[in-house]
Amino acid sequence: MIPVAIVGANGYSGEELCAILARHPSVRVVAVTSRQHAGKKAGDVLPRLAGHGEFSELVFSEPGVPALLASGAEFFFLALPHGLASGFAAPLFEAGRRVVDLSADFRLRDAATYREFYGGSHGAEHLLPQAVYGLPELHREEIRKAGLVASAGCYPTSILLPLVPLLRAGLIVADDISVSSASGVSGAGRKAETTLLYGECNESLRAYGLPKHRHLSEIEQELSLAARRPVVISFVPHLAPMTRGIHTTIFTRLEKSVAAESVLPALVSAYAQEPFVRVSQNLPDTKNVSGTNFCDISARYDERTGRLILLSAEDNLVKGAAGQAVQNFNLMAGLEETTGLL
């Protein structure tokens, strides 16, 4: 049993992490932190996780590096807001512990891009070169060996998984990519903000954060790597009236002489060995991935306009956050990649 700690356990991603790790057969959660709930039992703070034996009896503690180091945990999951995470990641990593960070703090290779998209300076720039972008389907081997994994974001995962194999294979035009995504409201976090109230989100569909959403920075970083040249895309995220799920629709074009029929087979083949990517002729539906670590992908060719349409669906809290973090952890810890996730 590997001892792990969850730092920031009462946001939506943190709670989902707890739900997965409390049942993970090779893990013992030894510490959970929350500034707000320090001193309370996990089963009281997160009532859906009451009755899960040892985990439910665990007492939330104040987040603090010395106490975390003393907890005996070998792996640390950070489910903190961006900007805050680096303050924990750096000392834990430098003390030789292994860190899976769910925030954006270490997802970018370039500190200037971080400043451009997130504002303010980065708390631990010097660690960026050592951090690995935590999307196992793209960087599995580096993740296995990494000490600091920046688990990929929710929108990025849903956009990168359909696009990267096609860019790598040179099948699509890298400078003609437009993306429309819709996310469930849990994606915005458990924040006491009026705009996230039930009465504001129910029967509401609205775009937000355009044209320069923060996630573009990591999306374009990884697309550029795949295309081996700079890629810039348009991205419009929307808030949809559901708790979980991200649906992504991508408009792009085939490179000249690429046959439309070759796209879906290329995706099938790229993901044939992947346990969590399901490529299919059927159009993805968020309800089919809800509560799972799967990303469903499909494609349609629009012969009237010559455009290729790619579609994906995932659970923003699982494959888009906590599930992905555990998938990364499984790789780092030398476990079967699917442990606790199927």
Place this chain on the structure above:
Amino acid sequence: MIPVAIVGANGYSGEELCAILARHPSVRVVAVTSRQHAGKKAGDVLPRLAGHGEFSELVFSEPGVPALLASGAEFFFLALPHGLASGFAAPLFEAGRRVVDLSADFRLRDAATYREFYGGSHGAEHLLPQAVYGLPELHREEIRKAGLVASAGCYPTSILLPLVPLLRAGLIVADDISVSSASGVSGAGRKAETTLLYGECNESLRAYGLPKHRHLSEIEQELSLAARRPVVISFVPHLAPMTRGIHTTIFTRLEKSVAAESVLPALVSAYAQEPFVRVSQNLPDTKNVSGTNFCDISARYDERTGRLILLSAEDNLVKGAAGQAVQNFNLMAGLEETTGLL
């Protein structure tokens, strides 16, 4: 008081029509039909409309042309499935009555396009030249005089209103238009189909009907008119977990030498006198138009990619169906255009 009849009054659009017309100050509903509910009182079939005086006591009748002609109605609203509507529209129109058809039967000027997109032959091709496309913001003067108005569809309204003024003014590139729309489930009608069950639609977001949705036929017809050359677009409709509302996000490009800052003012100016189009800097939200006949529009320029993003929101059952039909009727009847709609 103008006597009107509603044919097909128990679908979602029909019910919304009843709701609007039951309160319309210049209208008396003299007949409502429904094959399924003939013989029952309107207030029993549509319980939310019980208690609305005379209307609630009206008895549903079997739909039949002779009885409809005998009802004394001068205007007929047809809220029937496509293919069925023309069987009523033709004899009523030819008997000198004025018809507002909410179906797709008379929206296309070209019968071949109808066959291509809807399959089967058209029941009343000879009337196509006399029908007017019922989007008042585009064809107000023709609608006033028309005997047969084909009220514009829900997706088309949300797509045409942002695009047409920009195409007319030559501001955007007509062959680079991709559209992602999401509709509430009422858009699929009150049909006993498993895929429309609450359990299948809640917490579900999914694309459907791509790449060649039927509504493309009328969308492209009107875009081509605006651009004065053939326009073909990509269109991906989605089903979102809400009862009402359509949100549309459009990716396009500015023509060379067009300034990004000129787009929103162009839209503001195009719709300055329109009572039901609200152009604003704020991003549209379906909940702000729910239950209203408004279409909200905004625009953002993505300078990183050079793309223009247009956004709109409407209530699919009001501006996308029943409200639009009444707006058309108000024009045809020489009433104030907003009567019963504000």
Place this chain on the structure above:
Amino acid sequence: MIPVAIVGANGYSGEELCAILARHPSVRVVAVTSRQHAGKKAGDVLPRLAGHGEFSELVFSEPGVPALLASGAEFFFLALPHGLASGFAAPLFEAGRRVVDLSADFRLRDAATYREFYGGSHGAEHLLPQAVYGLPELHREEIRKAGLVASAGCYPTSILLPLVPLLRAGLIVADDISVSSASGVSGAGRKAETTLLYGECNESLRAYGLPKHRHLSEIEQELSLAARRPVVISFVPHLAPMTRGIHTTIFTRLEKSVAAESVLPALVSAYAQEPFVRVSQNLPDTKNVSGTNFCDISARYDERTGRLILLSAEDNLVKGAAGQAVQNFNLMAGLEETTGLL
């Protein structure tokens, strides 16, 4: 046109009041206040009300008695939290203006009961005797003449309307009444609280505030009046995953020798002349009253246990708040009671 002011116009009830009054044919809104939004146009603060002519251009002001008195308004609608409302109601009323208060501040005849249920002392106890409980179906004639009407609460309306006629007629056992109600989330107000987030309310049904919800005070006051003796009931409110609507289910017993078949006719007869109460054999459904000022009522006799089950449905923001306030206002102003509400 009667000049009116809306104090506290950006909560859910306040917004609904604005929506109704902006269209009310005999009213001109001359002032809207909101501490938070002072200085902004109504159409910007409440985007669903943009485009409604004069109203949308109205500028929100700071709430303050002198400015309100100077506004020229003859009637004041107070949509403020309880405790705050009395601070406005008292000086406005004492200056000879007429007040419709949507808060609980003046609903109780007895200041001690107010203190028991709401805590703290009442800001204007001396006015309690002059305030009228604003449920028109119970107190219509007093409301017409009143200077200060305490518009009835949402749960109370849904509970009193089915019970009062039966208690008045001595048909049911007053000391055997248990009530289970469920409300949409808008009933909790537009407050930035974590428990009201979409992610906390969606797919959630939960009881709260039992066993001594504040609304019991006014419910029991009015039930006791109807029964002509003290009535105490059990009441369990629930939060249901919907924006609007209250559904109430009441368990009670028939007095000896009362025939089960007499109950529904007694209700039908009690409400035969009421424009906003629909008694029917059909079970009420919140969606049928959503956006309307109706309260739907039905009854079933359970012969296996001898219990009578009463059911009702209303829109908590309309008949439960803003619609009721306007119904009260119509009576006070000598207008047709249904003006602006049908």
Place this chain on the structure above:
Amino acid sequence: MIPVAIVGANGYSGEELCAILARHPSVRVVAVTSRQHAGKKAGDVLPRLAGHGEFSELVFSEPGVPALLASGAEFFFLALPHGLASGFAAPLFEAGRRVVDLSADFRLRDAATYREFYGGSHGAEHLLPQAVYGLPELHREEIRKAGLVASAGCYPTSILLPLVPLLRAGLIVADDISVSSASGVSGAGRKAETTLLYGECNESLRAYGLPKHRHLSEIEQELSLAARRPVVISFVPHLAPMTRGIHTTIFTRLEKSVAAESVLPALVSAYAQEPFVRVSQNLPDTKNVSGTNFCDISARYDERTGRLILLSAEDNLVKGAAGQAVQNFNLMAGLEETTGLL
């Protein structure tokens, strides 16, 4: 690995069974049947279960007793409509196989009660004495040995678990019990009925099936057993706008001389050893049990009226159906009761 078959695998309960059993560590699903989907792969019929290895590749077959017997399954889960299930249960049971029936067919000890509540005669009356009512918390030892277990219904589970310990202990008045429950829409099954459409259930809360819902038969059977005398209750089920979950609120009275403070401890003590019942001071919330096999229970004493209020929440598809069936199976098969369920 125990070979099992799922008969009727594409309703909501059947799908949930598949989801649980596909991951159950001691089970191999050897047959899944569906009249409608025979010939298709499980991963295609139930796309959320694609990618689950062997299970996803299983091909649906026509339901038929000979083929089921030939499948090698030792346990059969029947997720069929009532009336149909007995036609499978009887021959399978008589051939020596063990059966977990999720329908109502074998829940009643008395065939006359079956006829009264379900209409028509029972297909296999002679087996009623051998069937065990499948609520482990009440009948664990009999379930272990049973060949035919009638897994308890969703509403009954949520009502029996709070009441039975109190009736057994003589703490409450058995003839003063009124129950108000609300269920998510999946409780009505995956049936193509207009009343279950998204547009009819969203923003809708309504009672149905009163005053004599079929589930009363099994509820009263078990309450009477617990009270050792006939118990008749009032029960009002409601449909709430959510996919999953049942919330139950019960009004009853304490027996004379029973202290209000003794109720919660009595429940805590009754369920101290139960892995799936969580008794707490906190009010139950369906979202905390969604996707789990837990039933959460709490109690409040209303000293103003002397009534006791009991509350519970469960997932209708898990503890109310598929999870409970697997819990029963685990007992029958001699496995750890929680296997595959935590």
